[in-house]
Amino acid sequence: MRPASLFAYPAATICLIFAASATPLSDIIKAFDIHQLPLLSNPLADMPSDDSVSTGVIISDVIGKTQAIAIFSGLTRDIDPVSGRLDDASQNATVLAPDNSAMKKLERKPWEDAEDYDTFGAEAYRGQDGEDRAHKNLRRFVEKHIVPESPWAEGKKVKTLNGNEVWWETKDGKKKV
DSSP states (O other), X not given: OOOOGGXXXXXXXXXXXXXXXXXXXXXXXXXXXXXXXXXOSOTTXXXXXXXXXXXSOOHHHHHHTOGGGHHHHHHHTTSHHHHHHHTOXXXXXXXXXBOHHHHHTOSSOTTOOHHHHHHHGGGTTOHHHHHHHHHHHHHHHHHTTEESOSSOOTTOOEEOTTXXXXXXXXXXXXXXX
């Protein structure tokens, strides 16, 4: 099996979206300052760690309006458990969203798996079984990019919704997953 797709991107093409439903809207807007492209502004900045009341801002609303990650954002809507989580203001999450250029550079589409082609050939995604395989692969891809925690402390190892263990740290002044 291939390594987690999250780590298949060149470091310069990953956008990290850090959103917490309990975070004031002004802090979320600062975290998505798209005027600082090519990457979204420092998403792992010091976010409040208190248990303040939700502002009602949901992650899906924020990522849905962020053009730099429109491709990945669209995929999140196709996976019910993920879209449900991102639509729920009571569930905090960190979304590790590859930007559009990283998505376009993928060797295969997010729903494709080399093992499926090895096993089933060119017909791997035809028919109901193929559609089911593609959906399973897409779900795995998207869930690898969702951390069910926010705020997420530096160095803290957490599992993505897919079960991959990830953490972030600061190296050479840059935050890296």
